[in-house]
Amino acid sequence: MxxxxxxxxxxxxxxxxxxxxxxxxxxxxxxxxxxxxxxxxxxxxxxxxxxxxxxxxxxxxxxxxxxxxxxxxxxxxxxxxxxxxxxxxxxxxxxxxxxxxxxxxxxxxxxxxxxxxxxxxxxAKDTIEWTQSRNQSVIENTLNRLHNAGLIKASDLDVTQSIRVTCENTGNTFHLWDFLKRGGCDCNRSSDDAP
Structure with missing residues (x-):
């Protein structure tokens, strides 16, 4: 076993x-x-x-x-x-x-x-969530260390992240999860549909 x-x-x-x-x-x-x-x-x-x-x-x-x-x-x-x-x-x-x-x-x-x-x-979602969680934890720990060292004043901090994706072709910006849910940007579909 x-x-x-x-x-x-x-x-x-x-x-x-x-x-x-x-x-x-x-x-x-x-x-x-x-x-x-x-x-x-x-x-x-x-x-x-x-x-x-x-x-x-x-x-x-x-x-x-x-x-x-x-x-x-x-x-x-x-x-x-x-x-x-x-x-x-x-x-x-x-x-x-x-x-x-x-x-x-x-x-x-x-x-x-x-x-x-x-x-x-x-x-992909698992990888992104893991990375976000790790980044959040590193930021929180760093802020706590700064607080403990007397370099910043803070108490009971809650760190959040908002990730946006911008398509360089169209300039459209999306929240990451919306971008994934909708299957990306419409830029390729628009150019394919053009006469």
């Missing part, structure tokens, strides 16, 4: 293999699958240990795994997990890498992990 199967069994994560298959089939990257599995592990461990931490599971996972997280915040989360006892205290031991995800897909689920040259709208 591979590590992912053992973890699925240990944390009673029924249905996770189906979700992994579906996400991989939609073009989700191995790193995104790694995050999906690890956040599910963390969520179950927190629930089983009846731990209430400030923030959603993805934010807590981000603090534990990302280099730009402040050491103090990481230590605070780890201390709370340790005080809660198993399974929360040893949850990081169950986290898996994207290489483990790849082996699980190949050896346990019989799926091809070769990079697909074809991109889908769903995989």
């Amino acid at each position: 591979c590590k992912v199967e053992r973890i699925i069994e240990k944390h009673d994560l029924s249905g996770l293999n189906e979700e992994i298959r579906r996400q991989h089939g939609n073009g989700t990257s191995l790193r995104r699958l790694e995050k999906l599995i690890n956040t599910r592990i963390l969520e179950r461990a927190l629930m089983d240990a009846e731990v209430a931490l400030v923030g959603d599971t993805e934010s807590i996972y981000h603090i534990l795994k990302e280099d730009e997280s402040t050491p103090g915040r990481k230590a605070e989360i780890r201390s709370q997990l340790k005080q809660a006892g198993p399974p929360a205290s040893d949850v990081e031991d169950d986290f898996i890498s994207h290489q483990t995800v790849k082996r699980h897909l190949q050896n346990c689920l019989g799926m091809d992990t070769k990079r697909q040259a074809q991109i889908t709208l769903d995989s």
Whole structure:
């Protein structure tokens, strides 16, 4: 039994293999699958240990795994997990890498992990959402560091991003999600329809 199967069994994560298959089939990257599995592990461990931490599971996972997280915040989360006892205290031991995800897909689920040259709208949206979330987190952490260093005055900041796409041919500007939903700009259709 591979590590992912053992973890699925240990944390009673029924249905996770189906979700992994579906996400991989939609073009989700191995790193995104790694995050999906690890956040599910963390969520179950927190629930089983009846731990209430400030923030959603993805934010807590981000603090534990990302280099730009402040050491103090990481230590605070780890201390709370340790005080809660198993399974929360040893949850990081169950986290898996994207290489483990790849082996699980190949050896346990019989799926091809070769990079697909074809991109889908769903995989593109996943990539954009991941990038936005990461950028937002980096900005928030940087502002908090500036505040803690006494260089800016702020409290309880909420960073949001608005991405716009402008077609250079027509000059039309769209919100990113509207642009994707409508299938791009009309510039090509207009020129094709011209007599």
